[in-house]
Amino acid sequence: MTEQEGQQVPLFSFGVISDVQYADIPDGTSFHGVPRYYRNALVALQRAVSSGWVPAGVEFGIHFGDIVDGFQARDGQEKSEQALSDVLQAFSQLPHPTYHMLGNHCLYNLPRARLNKRLGITPLLDPAAAAEGASYYAFSPHPTWLFVVLDAYDVSLLGWPDSHPRHLQAEALLAQHNPNKEKNSPEGLVGVARRYVKFGGGVSEAQLAWLEQQLQAAKQRSQNVLVCSHLPLLPDTCPPACLLWNYEDVLQLLRQSGVVVATMAGHTHQNGYLVDEAGIHHLVLPAVLETPPGRDAYGTVESGLDISNMTIYE
Template sequence: MPSAAPLAAVARAQHPCRSPKPAHRPMTVAAAALKQASPGARASAAALSEGPSPLDEDAPSEEQRQPLFKFGLLSDVQHADMDDGASFHGTPRYYRYALCQLDAAVDAMSAAGVAFCLHLGDLIDFHNSRLGVCADTELHHSEKALRVALQHFDRLGRPTLHLLGNHELYQHSREELNRRLGISALQRGVVPHSYYTFHPAPGFRFIMMDGYDVSILGWPPGHPGHEQAQRLLSKHNPNEDKNSANGLEGVDRRFVKFGGGASAEQLAWLRGELESAAAAGERAIVACHLCFHPATCPGACLLWNYDEVLQVLQRYPGTVVGTLAGHAHADGFAADEAGIRHRVCKAVLETPPGRECYGIVEVFADAIRINGVDTFASEEWPLAPLGPPTAAAAAAPAGAPAAGEPAGKQVAAVQA
């Protein structure tokens, strides 16, 4: 894995817990449709809908190696107001201290001058749903946890982009999350789904996928996404408890109830976004809570139709720079045959007191540098020359395998 020097402005000192307070003046948003979103979500939508950040207007020369823009990166905060615990595998989890980790990250990102922050999903933990109503308020712990976590992100004073993870969907409806996380305000005609695109600077496109578009989670019984998920789990997971992967091997372990996949409609949307990016000469970074590549994570953490998604991405070499994902709670790295980099990010939740876990990403004309802080690994992605989509991309319908490629077990499965 290539190394990258951390930013000098990023401090690694232990960060004390404290109540959130604004680090900058609140951002002004006029859109009436955003009134119900959190302050941070409203700021995100306003800044991104208005186009490139002022940080990008007078970009320094490449000779000085100044980035075109910077953004913050972290995953799986999973906040809950409860004592420390452990994962099903015994890994310690620091539920309350996760907010201290978030504050440290926000302060460093602010000092570094990031244009926005990207959180890769699982903002709050499912344990909130079991804690009941808070003793000091009339709010349920699930509601209070979401409010508090968003307030801590609001301290940045810059947009924060969110992805939906399984833990949010255990506690809140998709419609509510889309609204409160600012997703609805950034969509263009795909509501009630949770995938969207944004342009942080000229020449760059971030494509945010919904890993639970086909899932038991987030859809009511009878919804096509829910029904398709039930068929897939019945076909591929023989366990009575569909959250269990017992007896499944390798990548087949992905067929669990806490997972999900991308629908045919989302794959068509993804291909359309990549076609548009390629035509405009843009670089694309694709993000999802669930993981894209089997070399980056345990099998249970993969998108159900990860192979189908990879086939779409690999038809646009040069345009697709890399993917970002969370969910697995450990750093993971891969580079595929098309030259696309795949990164899975370590969880804030499992970072002990005295350590930190986030990245500040610098985007240059010829490379993307992930400057990891403390336990968050550093990495550099070179940008390949831009070129036209492959011949297979021009000929194949959205979501279809490239010419000469086998359909594969999962491609057939998602069409079942």
């Protein structure tokens, strides 16, 4: 711990934001009637970066997925590319990297390989993930910290050709767990079983093995770990339909590792926070898309442990 004028000094700081879901279309509402401010999402992002992250001096940003809204795809891939360019231009106001992950709305707009390239994920990929075309990776902003970014749609109907093994696996899972003809509907499903919907996804066995390796290596290096995912990992931090399909498998690895400080996620468009039985903090971020004009939905985090206050000291 470094002290300066009697106060703790963080090792590093970073910005967090989720579900920008920008689209160059008029405002609308969600399926549940919640207002959505499609064009203002870009304005809110610009303000978050230029008036929030930059003055705070963060070393990097993290966006937790759903960068462009699925409605933008109705106007064709060229419009999706332009919307993505507009959002990435806003992130570029930060003179440091922003790390991204794939959400369902990302995959409604553009192919996975294209997203990996444009979001800067490709050069960060583990060789096994790159060979599979997946989108999980890890980075270390400081010798004492490892950030693990999951691909929550590694097993999914979204983003893969119909004949791809990951698509076929997702198809079988939904056929087993969701009897509805419309697989985006959780109607009739109870509790956490409601997570088996088409707009969800899971991590593959290969990604689980990679995650275990990352956690073991972090333990050997005496590193703290923060796990990032578009889909939440802990029940009661979000509506059940928003959970990662195989969240239990992931939680088991995180808890047994003894090195995971926190997980952070998006997708739900709502705040969520709990500390689990292993003492891991689970934070779910609100959506920029559903934040009224003039208000903000972003945060800055300083390295350490107090995720609940988002001011974290080592």
